[in-house]
Structures are given as C-alpha cells and as structure tokens.
Amino acid sequence: MAICRRKIWGLFFIISLLCFLLCPRVWAAGTISVPPFTYLTTPASATYWGTVTVGGQGPKVGDVIGVFDSSVVENSGCIGAVAIDQAMADAGSYSIATYGDDPSTQQKDGAAIGDSLTFKLWRPSEGTMYILEPASGVSAQSWPGDQQVVGNYHLTSVGAEPQGAPQARFTSSATGGCAPLSVQFTDSSLNNPTAWSWDFGDGSAISHEQNPSHTFSQPGTFTVSLTVTNALGTSAPYTQTIQTSALPEADFSLNTSTGRGPLEVSFTDLSTNNPTSWEWDFGDGTSSTVRNPVHTYTQPGTYTVVLKAKNACGENVKTKAGAVSVQASSSNLRAAFTLAAGALEDCAPLQVTFQDQSTGDPVSWEWSFGDGNISTARNPVHTFQRSGFYDVSLKVKNAQGDEHILTQKKWIHVLIKPLADFRADKTIICQGETVKFTDQSSGEPTMWRWNFGDGWISSKQNPEHKYEKPGLYMVRLIATNKCGYSLEQKRNFIEVRAPEVDFTTQQTGNCSQLTIQFTAKSPQGEIENCHWNFGDSSQGGGSSNQPNPTYVYSRPGIYTVTLTADTPCGRATKTKQIAVSGVPFASFAPSANPGTVNQTIKFTDQSTGGPTSWEWDFGDADHGTSTQQNPTYRFKQPGEYRVSLKVSNHCGSHTAVRYIIIVNAGENADPIFTPESPICSGQEVKFVTATPTGVSISDWQWDFGDGTPGTGSNPSHIFPSPGTYHVTLTASGSLGKSYSLVKSVEVHEKPLISAD
Numbered sequence: 001m002a003i004c005r006r007k008i009w010g011l012f013f014i015i016s017l018l019c020f021l022l023c024p025r026v027w028a029a030g031t032i033s034v035p036p037f038t039y040l041t042t043p044a045s046a047t048y049w050g051t052v053t054v055g056g057q058g059p060k061v062g063d064v065i066g067v068f069d070s071s072v073v074e075n076s077g078c079i080g081a082v083a084i085d086q087a088m089a090d091a092g093s094y095s096i097a098t099y100g101d102d103p104s105t106q107q108k109d110g111a112a113i114g115d116s117l118t119f120k121l122w123r124p125s126e127g128t129m130y131i132l133e134p135a136s137g138v139s140a141q142s143w144p145g146d147q148q149v150v151g152n153y154h155l156t157s158v159g160a161e162p163q164g165a166p167q168a169r170f171t172s173s174a175t176g177g178c179a180p181l182s183v184q185f186t187d188s189s190l191n192n193p194t195a196w197s198w199d200f201g202d203g204s205a206i207s208h209e210q211n212p213s214h215t216f217s218q219p220g221t222f223t224v225s226l227t228v229t230n231a232l233g234t235s236a237p238y239t240q241t242i243q244t245s246a247l248p249e250a251d252f253s254l255n256t257s258t259g260r261g262p263l264e265v266s267f268t269d270l271s272t273n274n275p276t277s278w279e280w281d282f283g284d285g286t287s288s289t290v291r292n293p294v295h296t297y298t299q300p301g302t303y304t305v306v307l308k309a310k311n312a313c314g315e316n317v318k319t320k321a322g323a324v325s326v327q328a329s330s331s332n333l334r335a336a337f338t339l340a341a342g343a344l345e346d347c348a349p350l351q352v353t354f355q356d357q358s359t360g361d362p363v364s365w366e367w368s369f370g371d372g373n374i375s376t377a378r379n380p381v382h383t384f385q386r387s388g389f390y391d392v393s394l395k396v397k398n399a400q401g402d403e404h405i406l407t408q409k410k411w412i413h414v415l416i417k418p419l420a421d422f423r424a425d426k427t428i429i430c431q432g433e434t435v436k437f438t439d440q441s442s443g444e445p446t447m448w449r450w451n452f453g454d455g456w457i458s459s460k461q462n463p464e465h466k467y468e469k470p471g472l473y474m475v476r477l478i479a480t481n482k483c484g485y486s487l488e489q490k491r492n493f494i495e496v497r498a499p500e501v502d503f504t505t506q507q508t509g510n511c512s513q514l515t516i517q518f519t520a521k522s523p524q525g526e527i528e529n530c531h532w533n534f535g536d537s538s539q540g541g542g543s544s545n546q547p548n549p550t551y552v553y554s555r556p557g558i559y560t561v562t563l564t565a566d567t568p569c570g571r572a573t574k575t576k577q578i579a580v581s582g583v584p585f586a587s588f589a590p591s592a593n594p595g596t597v598n599q600t601i602k603f604t605d606q607s608t609g610g611p612t613s614w615e616w617d618f619g620d621a622d623h624g625t626s627t628q629q630n631p632t633y634r635f636k637q638p639g640e641y642r643v644s645l646k647v648s649n650h651c652g653s654h655t656a657v658r659y660i661i662i663v664n665a666g667e668n669a670d671p672i673f674t675p676e677s678p679i680c681s682g683q684e685v686k687f688v689t690a691t692p693t694g695v696s697i698s699d700w701q702w703d704f705g706d707g708t709p710g711t712g713s714n715p716s717h718i719f720p721s722p723g724t725y726h727v728t729l730t731a732s733g734s735l736g737k738s739y740s741l742v743k744s745v746e747v748h749e750k751p752l753i754s755a756d
Contacts, residue, residue, distance in 0.1 A: 059084040060123065068118045128192070166193040166228045168238035176243040178313035182215045183242060185224070189235065193228035200224050201242075219246035219273060248275040250309035250318035261326040262298045262405045267305070271316075275309035283324070296405055300328040333360030335396045335406035340379060345413040347483035351383045352412065354392070360404070362396035370412070387416040387443060417484035418443035420477045428495045430524065430569030434466045435494060437475070441486070445479035453494065470498035499572035501527060501565045507581055511651030514553040514580050518544075522567040529566045535559040556582035556609045581610030584647045586656035594661035595635065601660070602632045603643070609654075611647035618643050619660075635662040640695050640733050659733070661695065679719060679747045686716045689729070697739075699732040705745075719747040 059065070066081035082088075121130040166189055173184040187196060187210045198207040200214050201222035207214070216222060222244070225237040251270040256263070269278060269291045280288040282295050283303030297303065305323040309316050335358045342352035356365060356378045367375040369382050370390035384390060389410040397403045418441050425436040439448060439461045450458040452465045453473030467473065473496065476489040506517045520530050527547065534542035538554045553559065562575045584607050591602040605614060618624035618633050619642040626633070635641060639662055646655040679685045691697055702710035704717050705725035719725060724744055731739045 059089055059121070061086055061089045062124055064122045064124075066120055066122070068120065164191045165233035166191045166230045166235045168193075168226045168228045168235040170226050170238065170240070172224070172240060172242070175241065177245070179219045179244040179246050180215050180217045181242070181244045182213060184211070184213045185226075186211050187226070187228070189226070189228045189238075191230060191232075193230045193235070195229040197227045197229075198224070199226075216242060216244045219244050245311060245313050246273040247314045248273045248309040248311050248316045250275070250307050250316045252305075252307045252318060252320075254305075254323060257323060258325045259327070260402060261300050261328065262296050262403075263324070263326045264294060264296045264405065265324055266292070266294050267307075268292050269307070269309070271307070271309040271318075273311065273313075275311050277310045279308040279310075281306040281308075296407070297324060297326045300326045302326075331360050331398055331400060331402045333362060333396060333398045333402050333404045334358060335362075335394045335404045337392075337394050337406070337408075341381075344411065346415065348387055348414045348416050349383050349385050350412070350414045351381065353379065353381045354394075355379050356394070356396075358394070358396045358404075360396075360402075361398050363399050364397045366395040368393040368395075384412060384414045387414050389413050415481060415483050416443045418445035418479040418481055418486045420445070420479035420486040420488035422475070422477050422488065422490075424475075424494065427493060428497065429467060431468060431470050431496050431498055432466065433496075434464050436462070436464050437477075438462050439477070439479070441477070441479040441488075443479070443481065443483070443486070445481050445485075447480040449478040449480075451476040467494060467496040470496045472496075497524060497569055499567045499570035500524060501563055501567055501572040501574045503561075503563050503574060503576070505561075505578050507650075508550070511582055514556060514582060515550060516553065516578070516580060517548070517550050518561070518563075519548045520563055520565060522565070522572070525568045527565040527567050529571075531564045533562045535561050553580045556580050556584075558610075579610035581612075581649045581651055583652040584609035584611040584649055584654055586611075586645050586647045586654045588645045588656060588658065590643070590658070590660055593658075594663055596663055596665045597638055598634050598636065599662075600632050600634055603630065603645075605629045605645070605647070607645070607647045607654075607656075609647075609651070610649055612649040613647070615646040615648075616643070617646075635660070638663050638695075663695075675745060679745055681719050681722045681747050681749060684716050684718050686714060687727070689713050689731075695733060697731045697733060701730040701732075703728040703730075722747050722749045 061084055063084040064081055065084070067079055068077045069079050071077070072079055118131070122128075123130065169188040169190060171186045171188055173186075174181065185198065187193075189196075196208055196210050198209070198212055198214075200207070200216070201224055202216055202218065202220070204214070214224075220243075222242045223239050224242055225239045227237050228235045249272045251272070253268045253270055255266040255268075257265075267280065269275075271278075278289060278291050280290075280293055280295075282288070282297075283305055284297060284299065284301070286295065288295065302322050303324040303326070304319065304321045306320075307318045309318070337357055338355050340353040340355035342350065354367065356362075358365075365376060365378050367377070367380055367382075369375070369384070369392055371384060371386065371388075373382065375382065390412040391407055391409050392411045393405060393407040395403055395405045421440040421442070423438050423440055425438075426433075427435075429435060437450065439445075441448075448459060448461050450460075450463055450465075452458070452467075453475055454467060454469065454471075456465060458465065472492040473494040474489055474491045475493045476487065478485055478487050501520065501522045503521065504519045506519075508515050508517050516534075518532065520527055530545060530547045532542075532544045532546075532549055532551075534544075534551045534553075536542040536551075536553055536559060542551055542553075544551065547565075558577055558579055560575060560577050562573065564571065564573045566572075587606040587608070589604050589606055591604070592599060593601075595601050603616065605611075607614075614627055614629050616624075616626040616628075616631055616633075618626075618635070620635055620637070620639075622636065624633055641660045641662065642657060643660050644655055644657045646653055675685050675687055687702070689697075689700070697713070700711055700713050700715075702712075702715055702717075704710060704719070705727050706719060708717065710717060724746055727743050727745055729739075729741045729743075731741075733739070
C-alpha cells in the first residue's frame with residue numbers, strides 16, 4: 001500500500017487499527033458525499049479538520065471518526081480515521097490525516113481528484129454508526145510548498161446508519177388489566193428505524209412517537225400494531241394483544257315472582273362484563289353461589305333478593321326489594337314419604353320402594369330421585385345404579401291446584417365396592433426418613449390395611465412410616481367397605497437409599513503430564529467434607545480435601561482411589577481403580593506354548609500404560625484377528641506362528657510379538673537330537689535331529705562341550721577323551737523363533753583290541 005511505502009509506520013498503525021473498527025461494516029446505499037479534495041500529483045497527504053455534533057452535542061471520548069473513499073479497494077475504502085481523546089472532546093474539534101492515491105502501485109489505494117468521500121462516526125458506547133454531512137459554505141485550500149491539503153469541514157449528525165430494512169419489535173408494561181388501563185409501549189425494533197406508526201386497535205388516532213403511552217378506556221381485546229420505517233424500507237407490522245376488563249354490572253331475572261307456598265323460583269344471571277363468581281341472598285336466610293340457582297320458598301312473605309357479581313376488577317351488587325311474594329296455602333296439603341322396602345344406605349344396584357304419606361287429599365304426585373329420573377306414581381319403585389348421595393323430592397297437588405314440595409337432602413346413600421389407590425409424598429428417600437401415604441381409593445372405603453413391604457402394617461387411612469434399611473419396597477393397600485374390598489400394590493414403589501457417593505475422572509493435558517481431574521458426585525444431591533486418597537504410593541498416597549481436585553501422577557498405571565464424603569443421606573465411601581495413561585507398552589501371554597492343533601488357547605493381555613484398544617493378529621493362513629482384550633483362538637494346522645498385539649490409547653500405540661508353536665497331538669514341540677550310536681573317545685559319532693511337523697529350522701549351531709563348535713542338522717564329531725560332555729544345540733526357526741537344547745552325553749574309553 002502507498003502508506004507503507006511512505007514509511008509512516010506509527011501513523012499507519014493507528015489508521016489501520018481505527019479502520020479495523022470502522023471498515024469491516026457494510027455501508028448502506030445513500031451515504032452523503034463531500035466535495036472532492038485537491039492533492040499534488042506526487043503522493044501527498046491531506047488533513048481534514050473541523051467540528052462535529054451528534055444530537056446537538058460534541059464528540060465523546062472513545063468516538064471514532066473515519067473518512068471513506070468508495071473507489072478504494074483495500075480496508076473497505078477507509079483512508080483515514082481518528083479516535084477522539086479527552087483534548088479533542090474538550091475542544092469539540094478533530095483532525096484526520098488521509099492519503100492520496102499512489103499511481104505507481106497499479107492499485108487504487110488512496111483518494112484522487114474527483115473521488116466522493118463519506119465521513120462516519122462510530123460510537124462504541126451505543127453500538128451505533130452515524131453518517132456525517134458537511135455544513136454549508138465549506139472551502140478547501142492547498143499549499144503545494146508543504147504538500148498538504150487542508151479542508152475545513154464542519155460536520156453535523158444526520159442520524160444512525162440503517163443496517164438493512166427495519167424489523168418492528170416492542171414491549172409493553174402490561175398485557176391485561178382493568179379498564180381504564182394505561183400501558184407504556186417501548187420500541188425495540190431492529191436496524192435503526194427513523195419513523196414509527198402505532199395503531200392501538202381501539203379506534204384512537206395513530207401515534208408516531210417512538211415510545212408512546214396509551215390508555216385503553218373500555219373493556220375488550222385490542223390488537224396493538226407497530227410499523228417502522230428507515231431509508232431502506234418499511235417493516236411488516238408487529239402485533240401484541242391487550243386484554244382489558246371492567247367492573248361487573250350485576251343484574252338478574254326471575255321466572256316467577258308471586259304464588260302460594262311452597263313456591264319454586266328460577267333465577268337467571270344477567271350480569272355484564274364477565275363476572276367470575278356470584279353470591280345470592282334469597283331473603284329467607286338461605287344463599288347460593290350457583291350462577292343460575294333454583295330456590296323454593298316454603299313460608300309466606302315478601303322477600304328481597306340480592307346478587308353480588310365479582311371479577312378481577314371488583315364486585316357489584318344488584319338488590320331487588322320485594323322481588324318474591326309468597327302467599328299462605330289455603331289448604332292443609334303437606335307432602336310426606338318414607339320407604340316401604342329397601343334401605344337408605346346399601347350397595348349398588350339399590351332398589352327402593354317409596355311410600356307416599358302426604359296429607360290434605362293430594363290427587364297427583366311428582367317424584368324426583370336426584371339421579372335424573374322422575375316418576376308420577378304414588379308409591380314408585382326405583383333402582384339407583386350408581387354410587388353417591390341422592391336428594392329425593394316429592395311434589396303433591398290437590399284438586400284446587402294447591403301444591404306442596406318436600407325434599408329430603410342426601411336421603412339415599414348408594415355404595416359400591418372400593419377401588420383401592422394411594423400416593424406417597426416422596427418415593428425416593430434416605431434410610432431413616434419418613435414417608436406420608438395418602439389414601440386415594442374411590443367407593444368410600446371404611447377400613448384400610450397397609451403393608452409397607454418391610455414387615456410393618458397399619459390400619460390408618462393416611463399413615464406415616466419410617467424406613468430404616470436401604471432397598472426397594474412394594475407397598476400394598478386393601479380398602480374395604482360393606483360392599484367388598486380391593487387390593488392395590490405397587491412394586492418397587494419406595495426406594496430407600498443408603499449414603500452414596502461416586503466420582504468421575506478425566507485425564508487432562510498431554511500424555512507426559514499424567515494429570516487427572518476428579519469430580520465428586522452423589523445421586524442424593526450436594527456433597528461436602530470430601531476426603532480423597534489417590535493411591536499413589538510413590539508420593540505417600542496423595543490426598544486432597546477439595547470436592548473436585550486435580551492430581552498429577554508420577555507414572556502411568558492402575559491406582560486405587562478412595563473418596564469419602566458427606567451426602568444428604570449420610571457419610572459414604574467410594575473406591576475405584578483408575579487407569580492413568582501414558583504411551584502403552586504391549587505385552588501378553590498365551591495359555592499354552594507349545595500348543596496342539598485345534599486347542600483353545602487364551603491370550604491374556606499384560607500391557608501397561610492404560611491401553612484402550614487392542615488389535616491381535618494370529619499370523620495364520622486364516623488371517624485370524626481380534627479386537628478383544630483377552631481373546632481365545634484355535635490354530636488349525638501345525639506350525640510356528642508369529643502372533644502380534646498392538647495396543648493403543650490417546651497417547652500412542654505399541655506392538656509386541658511372540659512366536660507360538662503348534663504341533664499335532666502327541667508330538668514333541670521342540671527339535672530334538674540324539675547320538676547315532678554309543679560314543680567312544682577318538683571315534684566319530686553322528687548326531688541326528690528331528691523337528692516337529694510344521695516347524696522349519698533355518699540355522700543349526702552346535703557346542704559339543706569340548707570347545708569345538710559345529711553346524712548343520714546332522715553333524716559328526718570326535719570327542720578326544722572319555723568323560724561327560726554337555727552338548728548344546730541352538731536352532732533358529734524361519735520366523736525368528738530360537739530353540740536351545742542341552743543334553744549330557746557320556747564318552748567312554750575306546751576299548752583295546754587284543755591280538756589273541
């Protein structure tokens with residue numbers, strides 16, 4: 001770049017740093033240009049200076065002002081920048097050093113005559129980029145003598161730069177309440193909108209404030225919508241629902257207001273503004289909370305009825321004086337009844353025969369049994385199919401049209417066999433804790449028998465029980481009444497835990513550090529008062545009282561680690577063996593060597609260093625392999641086999657090799673040798689060798705025990721004198737397997753031959 005060739009390193013560093021802050025942003029279209037500045041034909045610098053205001057205030061410490069040339073390729077067109085320090089902020093002015101284009105670079109790397117420049121201010125404290133424009137009446141002067149161009153630009157804010165089409169967002173201080181409801185709306189739209197349009201959904205005027213407050217004067221559901229605009233477009237509407245309520249207006253109607261007693265009156269709620277509860281006072285000392293109740297007046301008189309309607313906004317009362325007028329009956333008609341057969345309480349289905357005992361010469365009867373069924377018979381028979389309490393009512397009339405009603409509340413009680421069920425306040429506890437059991441049986445049981453699974457029982461309806469020993473317990477409940485019984489049992493319902501602590505490990509750092517991160521935990525919750533023993537005998541065992549310690553082991557290996565800690569269920573101890581890994585060292589042993597054909601040979605891994613994977617190659621024609629740690633294998637042919645084990649972990653790998661001899665059943669597995677005949681000193685004796693099937697010997701080395709070596713599979717040798725000699729044969733197999741055999745031979749004195 002031309003700046004670098006000018007060797008102005010300090011200034012270059014400052015400009016590069018500031019441009020790094022300013023230039024990576026993608027500038028939106030529509031930026032405001034300033035007049036081009038003049039510079040010399042040789043590479044020359046220019047300085048722009050002046051004052052700047054943002055929102056009527058001068059620059060702040062930390063603000064950065066930059067100059068941009070849209071035709072410059074590098075640094076997103078940033079050709080100069082300055083960070084506002086305290087002195088500039090106090091003075092309210094700044095100066096920016098910029099550079100012209102260097103034609104020799106064959107690349108546009110600075111400003112030239114005719115270029116359009118843009119000035120921008122980045123305010124990190126707000127995270128906002130402002131576009132700046134020059135004030136009117138600006139001028140530029142050049143001084144060729146000192147190769148400097150000065151432009152006096154007074155720059156004024158024109159607002160934050162859009163980062164794209166805006167997206168409307170807002171929050172509200174409330175989404176519901178009682179009217180009149182005042183709500184403060186706060187704009188949180190994206191991409192710096194410059195205009196706002198609020199529609200509150202209640203027919204009021206549109207608001208163009210950024211953060212308006214609005215009062216919803218009427219109850220209802222209102223959809224509030226915000227649309228925002230900036231230089232790059234208009235957003236889609238963003239909506240939110242406001243729900244307002246009002247104080248209820250209580251009102252009601254009656255189906256009848258006068259008549260002879262007993263007089264049945266139906267009341268209908270006519271309240272507005274959505275009441276949620278109702279309180280009726282019928283004026284005769286009775287009341288109701290039903291929305292639309294039915295009430296029977298039994299005594300003559302005039303009654304004032306009061307309804308109180310409530311909702312979240314408050315309550316309202318409607319009073320109707322003299323709403324009901326009841327005249328005395330002119331007859332002695334009185335309804336009465338009893339049971340002729342059946343029982344007032346028994347098991348379903350319950351059949352009952354009712355007997356009318358009314359007086360005053362009734363001529364008609366109307367029964368209501370409380371289960372939705374009615375009858376007009378004088379002495380009806382009715383069967384109650386379902387359990388529960390039933391109100392039985394009889395209305396009688398005489399020939400003059402007088403009527404009288406008698407209602408027996410909860411007169412019939414129908415039972416069914418119970419259906420046992422229960423719950424517990426907790427099902428996982430520590431030993432010694434108490435569990436509260438709650439009967440949830442249906443069918444109105446009258447007796448209960450609990451079995452808690454640990455040998456204890458109870459006959460209470462809702463017992464409590466303490467479990468002393470850890471384990472899983474089945475709980476049983478038998479619920480009984482006069483209609484029968486039911487059993488509910490829940491297997492493994494209560495889990496009683498002994499104190500339990502555990503820990504995890506993770507090897508951290510590189511493999512040469514052998515650093516283990518320990519983390520203590522308990523399924524019963526938080527633990528405290530931890531004590532660790534890391535099992536490192538080389539460092540006195542190693543210990544810590546931290547809950548999650550880090551420990552550095554001196555060498556790889558298997559270590560027994562013990563953690564003791566207090567849990568919510570008491571003090572507990574956990575012991576584990578952990579593998580501390582370095583680069584593993586492979587080693588193994590076969591269960592038989594030599595072995596025989598089709599014999600199952602177990603290969604036992606004896607590797608150290610914490611391997612995590614194993615790769616076995618059994619070296620036979622079947623290409624037998626395994627990834628088990630301790631595999632078994634059968635060789636199908638006699639021979640000498642090269643068995644290899646490669647062990648690996650995250651630190652590396654290592655391979656070990658052993659040779660396995662397989663022979664036919666009954667064969668010797670090693671080469672053997674014998675002298676051909678009895679041995680006498682001074683006479684040549686031949687040694688004969690034999691090798692097992694499948695074993696190939698590639699080299700024979702002999703030591704005859706008299707200082708003389710030999711080679712070959714069947715050598716000859718002369719022992720110089722009688723005595724005992726230790727003959728050694730060293731044989732090398734084709735796969736590198738070595739055999740060493742030692743045999744003692746007796747050499748006798750050569751017999752003298754007589755002439756006789």
